[in-house]
Amino acid sequence: xxxxxxxxxxxVGSDEFLEMPDSSQNLYFHLSMQADxxxxxxxxxxxxxxxxxxxxxxxxxxxxxFVIPFETGILVIxxxxxxNYIQKDRYKETIHKDEKSxxxxxxxxxxxxxxxxxxxxxxxxxxxxxKEKISKDNIRRxxxxxxxxxxxxxxx
Numbered sequence: 001x002x003x004x005x006x007x008x009x010x011x012v013g014s015d016e017f018l019e020m021p022d023s024s025q026n027l028y029f030h031l032s033m034q035a036d037x038x039x040x041x042x043x044x045x046x047x048x049x050x051x052x053x054x055x056x057x058x059x060x061x062x063x064x065x066f067v068i069p070f071e072t073g074i075l076v077i078x079x080x081x082x083x084n085y086i087q088k089d090r091y092k093e094t095i096h097k098d099e100k101s102x103x104x105x106x107x108x109x110x111x112x113x114x115x116x117x118x119x120x121x122x123x124x125x126x127x128x129x130x131k132e133k134i135s136k137d138n139i140r141r142x143x144x145x146x147x148x149x150x151x152x153x154x155x156x
Contacts, residue, residue: 005033011079016064024060027053031067032077038094039080039111042073068111070099081109 007029011017017025030051035041048058061067067075074096077083094100104114 005035006084007032008079008083011066011082017066020060020064021057023053024057024064027051027057028061028066028077031061031075032080032083035077035080036094036096037086037090037092038096038100039077039084040094040096040099041067041075041077042096044075068103068113070102072096072099074099076100076103076111078111080111081105 012025012028017028020028027048030047030053031041031044032039034043034047041047044058048054058067062069066078068078069075076099102114103111106112
């Protein structure tokens with residue numbers, strides 16, 4: 001894990017970020033400082049205890065889409081690639097490969113949960129529909145693995 005972290009002003013200087021409570025902003029900085037080289041944090045509970053942050057601070061970050069929670073208890077900093085560039089010779093890939101596989105990158109280098117659309121059978125042949133149904137089942141399994149804000153709130 002790299003020792004230096006950066007923060008893009010378009011993220012931490014945005015109205016959406018600055019409208020959050022100071023405690024949520026502070027938690028974002030601490031989570032970002034402890035994230036691995038792909039932006040994943042697996043010790044967020046320890047970070048919250050060490051910094052004295054509350055469950056509500058994390059809920060605000062999730063609700064405002066600054067972090068993405070996974071069912072496995074892992075968080076990812078959504079704007080990680082926008083904030084940080086790590087040289088290839090210093091980069092160490094995350095050990096959280098399953099969670100990383102559920103993410104895609106938008107055109108601004110921001111993580112988002114992969115929500116690929118499935119087309120209806122009217123536009124496809126029966127053979128293609130069968131392949132697509134398998135793909136749709138895979139997406140449902142991926143979605144079941146990751147939780148949204150409401151279900152994470154039960155486990156935080």
